[in-house]
Amino acid sequence: MKKKSKKMVAAIVITILVISYFLFYMWIGFSISSGIPFIMKVGLLVIPIGLIVLMVSLLFERINEIKEEDKDDLSKY
Structure with missing residues (x-):
């Protein structure tokens, strides 16, 4: 499994x-909500x-960061 795929799986699982x-x-909250006010x-x-x-x-943002990670790493050199 690629490193990129592992990062995606980890983000999705979390x-x-x-x-x-x-x-x-x-x-x-709803199973014990018989005596609490409506606002609660x-x-x-x-x-x-x-x-x-x-x-x-945040998951979608993280997936986009993982996909663009290779592009950013190449621009550093």
């Missing part, structure tokens, strides 16, 4: 793990969704 953590957090329920939904969107956008 993103999947973090997203699954956020989804678990949302699930736990909204927070339990909006904050993790925002973080998931952020993680996906």
